[in-house]
Amino acid sequence: MPGADTEVDAEVAVLIVGGGPVGLTARALLERWGVRALLVEKHVELSPFPRSRLVNVRSMEIYRRLGLAAEITANAFAPEYGRVRFRDTLRGDDFATAAMVGVHAPVPESPAIGVVTSQDRLEPTLLAAADSPVRFGVELIDLVEEAGSVVAVLVDHRQGRGRETRVRARYVVAADGANSCVRRRLAIDTAGPGALGSFTTVVFDADLDRWRARQPAGVYFTAHGSFGPLYPEGGWSWFGPTPEDAAHVDWPDLVSRALGPGSGVRADVLRVQQWTMNAFVAERFRHGRILLAGDAAHAVPPIGGLGMNTGVADVHNLCWKLAGVLHGWAGPGLLETYETERHPVAHGTLRQSVANTRLMVQVLNRRRDQLEAGERASARVGLPWSERYFAQLGLVLGVGYRSAAVLGDDDGAPPEPCDSGTDYVPTTRPGHRMPHLWLTHGRSTLDAFGEWFTLLTPDPARWEQQSDAPWPLRVELLPEERLVSCGLRPHGALLVRPDGHIGARWRERPPNDAALRHAVSHVVSTTTRSTRPGGGR
Template sequence: MTDQRVPVLIAGGGTVGLAAAVFLSGCGVQTLVVETQRGPSPHPRATGISRRTMEMLRAEGLEAAVDAVSIDMVAGLGKVYARTLAETDFTAPNPAAAAAARLDETSPALVRGTCPQHRLDSVLLPAARERGAVVRHSTRLESFTQNDSGVHAVLSDGSVVHADYLIAADGARSEVRGALDIAVSGPGPLGTPMISMLFRADLTPYTGGRTFATCTIDNPEVAGLLVTVDGANEWILHVPSDDSGEGFTAAHCTALIRAAVGDSTVEVEVVSVLPWRPRGQLAEQFRAGRVFLVGDAAHTVPPLGAFGLNTGVADAHNLAWKIAAVIHGWAGTGLLASYEDERRPVAATTLEQAVLRLPDPRLHWETSPEIVAARQEAGVLNAPVVHAGYRYESSAVIGSNPELPSTEDISLVLDGTPGSRLPHRWVHHHEGRMSTLDLVGRELTVLTADDGWAQAAREVAHALSIPLSVHRIALVDTDWTGSVGIHADGAVLVRPDHVIAWRMIDRPTDPRAAMIDALGEVLSLERAENRFAGRIRGR
């Protein structure tokens, strides 16, 4: 038996666990990821990646790599309906194209299509390892205990790991959550049990080279959902099944696939068959001491809307910088309480929004005035608002306002309110034209057009030994001050997860004192703030 010391142990090497490793390793925190499977799953689960998720990956320098493995949907059809694939009208325009173009104005991130989960993993796994994370497959977290000094875990190979923190990314049936006796609430199983068939077949003779995200198939032989994996040779067909999922032999699956395609002679290779069922559940706690739940371990969201995977990645992004700040000593341990305070309400809203869409999926996909009115009547938020319009209320945000100014227009929601994502604006910088989001690194960031604020922020950061970047943005270059709701002599403090922690509309008499108070509150540095305040104010 060997002993190993690591700052963060991650149970679960799926997409969210790997994302957590990437984010933590990028912050200079060593991680060990243990995954029970022998290797990355070849079976895609989710396929939709949001612009908000891409913003997080962009910050890690992974946007181009993810784009390279994504399936181009710029000229695609999105969601289509047909009797068979062979009878689908591929000449129709994509009604979502205009909405996607408008989204470009609110984000610098490029999402040109879908990115099946196994393809995203093919980027995250090497990225995590290149940054120093250790990922061990065929390894199970057998048991763990925790105390004031850390987490002590026993792995399936007999080794013992001593970690400061444990992140549970081990899925909807999380053994870590079960060991902590954390209950779940929510609707539970939803709808009919399903079978997911991953198969290979050349379907380009039927698509003519055009792409689609999903095609709902309905004919006397099969009713199901055909999903694009690579747009040419890899596909998934979802069909209803009974609870056992038995009887889906290779021959039976091939017959169903051919019926969905509309060609009884098409050559089909069935790669894998997985039973699944939509589920909606929410953990009563996202944290127990030094253990944190992320992704499906914390919340399981029905697939309609592509919210589940993206919400899980956002969990990891929110948590990583906080753990790093505490480990590196520039934040108090009280900062960690803000993880559950912020992410659990977001997950609850996301779950609610996914369930509200189930009776009428058009509420998610379509953009007509009639559907917009129907969304408002049903209490359904437009998808971009769900993905990026949430607002945090916690000790790590000063002056949050949870009320959304719009349920439809994400550009109105991202208005600079503390607790919301920093609005995207293109600004001139000494390194060239950059997005405001690109100015935010792995430390705190102050954005201002005012010399007084810039000088005060640098002095305070130096005195408190807090990593903080200051960017003075020239007013002639952009309307960014109006976008974040401040005047020319105001400032905003932005967290590493792109969230505005605090803003001052104008410059007060003593900006250094205001900055000290803000940093002390956001980072839970009550004692440190008091210790250094006198020294700075006495200058």
């Protein structure tokens, strides 16, 4: 067991455990912040399974900032695949359909557009996005906190060596999935429904274009499981409940029967993966210097595509805070706000994902009842939600944080808590994602944010004299025609955190020459107790 004077083989600022999209995104974000991390993944390579299929509009905003959006889009399906279709069989006609919001077509609330793409197409792009070391085939088996660090015991399984090494890290980010070894070793409990059942994903080749060419979709829900095209050039997946005696199932026959009687198609099965659909949120996201992210912190049903995307937003919230602490311009207390801000989001996401699953089942049940009542097969089924894909844009773009890293508005109102509603209403209230507004042709407010704090103001000269400080900060001109949208007057300002969420708002001129310094000091440290953006200590 490691101790205070443990000899170690390497020392790193951050150890990332888990090489899925969340861990790889954390690695890219930290490197952009000048923090070189070490990522370890127990599998010997990136996952060959498609798994997550949707990169939503908020994740694409984050990848746009990392310079990855164009490549991700180039490897993805065309926007018309951003739709779900309900059919009796894949060969049949739609009895219901809905567009995926922010994927099927651009939305005015964002400069980005989400994409339908398989996780095994996304991960290579994320892996290539940073140079920080990655060690595949290396499993974490133990970790112990010491004074000012964490010592992790790793086992290298490559070529059967089984050699143990010890790595000392200032912080550990556990992104090692729903069955997180790190969460189990820390004895962090979970809350929620838990395991919802055993499911199987079958990856197969078959010529099915004649049934989808004129009506493309990212997912086709049927009474015999769900089908999804994997890549623009071909390939399919089937997903459904795991049959009894799965070890003896003829998977090509099962998929062929699921396609419907008389299909005449024999599926060429390439891979089969059995997995458990989980629904839970970890009771805490932090244990000292160890922080949980992604499925390690919250596992949600896949219907609606919220799981991976919520994990990407986790590390987008976390990594600038880690960088600030490691670079010395933020206090360690800033990391406390990670759990404070993201825990409510995880619970809201879980509720919505469970609701999405019930809505999907409700549609299929309505169809069954309709057919049993003798209605014609061409009859439509009304969807129990709006045309927006499972009505989730409010949860994707409308999250509001309430923590010590957000100041109350200058009207005295406290920050608003996370809103898990399904409708998105842009707002510049502190704690919320800064709305997308065009600053100039082709340049969004979201393009102004990066590895720094941003002050958006129509009066830069008045505020720039306050910008000399140890933390990274840029003053950005806000066009006067955007004042009403932002709730500002001619000398007001918005302080935007590096993750694009508003930290403070002054509707009018600063109350004193130290207002900006006090505000950023409050955001990056828990020592400042004022909750008004103009306040002092």
